[in-house]
Amino acid sequence: MSNMSVPKAPRIWQLAERRYRLVGSKCLKCGRLFVGLRKVCPQCKSTEFEYVELSRRGKIYSYTVIRAPPMEREKYGPYIMAIVELDDGCRLTAEIVDCSSEEIDIGTEVEATFRKIGEESESGIIYYACKFRPVVKGV
């Protein structure tokens, strides 16, 4: 099987800090937050940004269970994917872990947790980034 489109190490390293620490971009003019680094705001066209750590807690905006995964994740399926709306208003796409799909719904409170996403090959580098898990009340 061809492995040509799986991300390669240099590309992964470029994004490591943003993914490990959930660094996003805050538009200094309109205040809108985005995952990753931006230089121009699609909302107000400002080029003034600061790079900030995004909130690590939020709520599920929508979710699904991936039962037909892409080739690089076939051994992980089925798994839950969601759009999470963070407490600071930023939305991002993430896997929901440590629960079954029956235990969550739109609105379920979740928090970031640092996890393995995948690996390049048996001898290649391992990818890490944030997934989210339901907040356990009273802990």
Added chain:
Amino acid sequence: MRGDVAVIGVGMTKFDEHWNKQLRDLFVEAALEALDDARVDLKDVKAMFIGNMGSGMWVEQEHLGPLLADYLGIPGVPSLKVESACASSGMAFRLGFMSVAAGLHDIVLVGGVEKMSDVTTGESTHHLATAADREWEAFYGVTFPGLFALIARRHMKQYGTTREQLAKVAVKNHKHGSYNPKAQYQRAISIDDVLNSPLVADPLRLLDSSPISDGAAAVIIARSDIARRFTDTPVYVLGSGTATDTIALHDRDDITILRSVVLAAKEAYSMAKVEPEDVNLAEVHDCFTIAEILAYEDLGFVKKGEGGRLIDEGMTELGGKIPVNPSGGLKAKGHPVGATGIAQVVEVTLQLRNEAGKRQVSNAEIGLTHNIGGSGASCVVHILGRSRR
């Protein structure tokens, strides 16, 4: 621009799993059929635009422009591949239209082609997901069915759209597909069939999803003032619109609205000087059942949130007020992604020429095509008419 360009010939392969044909074979088959239909000689083709999403990934062949001109026997002719994910050939049609309307070329071949069945389903799923945001969506494991499932769940939550309403879209399109000899699936299915099919990305099931397909489609377009030299039934391009939206679904304020569709439709309606209620039939991009519900709303056939009601009332079936996807749509006709946009133009042209056989929409004067890329990050809409108006 309105009415300055006409479709004078159409062709397409059957959409199917073509185990014994290559990408170039499929394209040439569709192109020769279109040339024959238009009664245009190869030497009169002045340019080619080819929609294709991912030949570099699926068959490890890029540079399709010259490859396909060469294999069509016209090396030397300007020929360009156009990519906009699943909207690639709708966009190619737009570029062909622009080149003829601008006076650059008088006769142009616009095609679309995809060869998807040479790889595993997991590989195809991976390749399709490159149309999402690779770094911030696909990397984490979301797939295309997954993105549309996220939309479906919000639509159900916000507007009360039901699982059965989604199923009815697939049932309708399979019924239509049973009348189309070029459809991949020419058999009817029931609501229970859909609801009992395996889950792909909850709440979407296998029979909510368009298949993985091989196929090609082609049309010949020409300046309207010379169109009648070739055909008695030119079909005119009345309106053309295209737009984009954020690449990532999570960056949109409300994921139940595909803003690219709203903007592209506005441009196309405005150029054509028609309203949504003037449209007699539409070929829309039902990659998943929820996508057809969104199309009803974002194209202005009903208000936002009322798409489910439209399918319940049977308005979009053959014989209804506005038949949608008489070809069977992506669901039943098949979805070789780069060929879909031109296949939609082929169907609307046949309908407006009154040549659609058992699936003919009666008294069709104006037809619309709606082709989206990714989770709606790009959209192209065309409005075609029997008369130049």
